[in-house]
Amino acid sequence: MRLFTRELACQELVELVTAYFDGSLSRSDRRRFRAHIKECDHCTAYLEQMRLVIEATGRLTEDDLEPDAREDLLAAFRGWKESR
Numbered sequence: 001m002r003l004f005t006r007e008l009a010c011q012e013l014v015e016l017v018t019a020y021f022d023g024s025l026s027r028s029d030r031r032r033f034r035a036h037i038k039e040c041d042h043c044t045a046y047l048e049q050m051r052l053v054i055e056a057t058g059r060l061t062e063d064d065l066e067p068d069a070r071e072d073l074l075a076a077f078r079g080w081k082e083s084r
């Protein structure tokens, strides 16, 4: 499994997730986003977490992503990468 060589890296996906949910991704980015989600369990789990946040708060903005939480997430992605 070489997930991190794919066209859309996990870190990019993290950056795009709010745009994905508010519908502001371009069509091609959205396609890449979905293609990545389909094959990446980690990002599927992340997206699911974001969905829960939206269900709980009714919205998702950049402000809802705490900088610390984002750092933790990116650290987790790095951890996954190193464990492969």
Ligand SMILES: [Zn+2]
Residues within 6 Å of the ligand: 003, 009, 010, 013, 036, 040, 042, 043
């Ligand atoms: Zn991923």
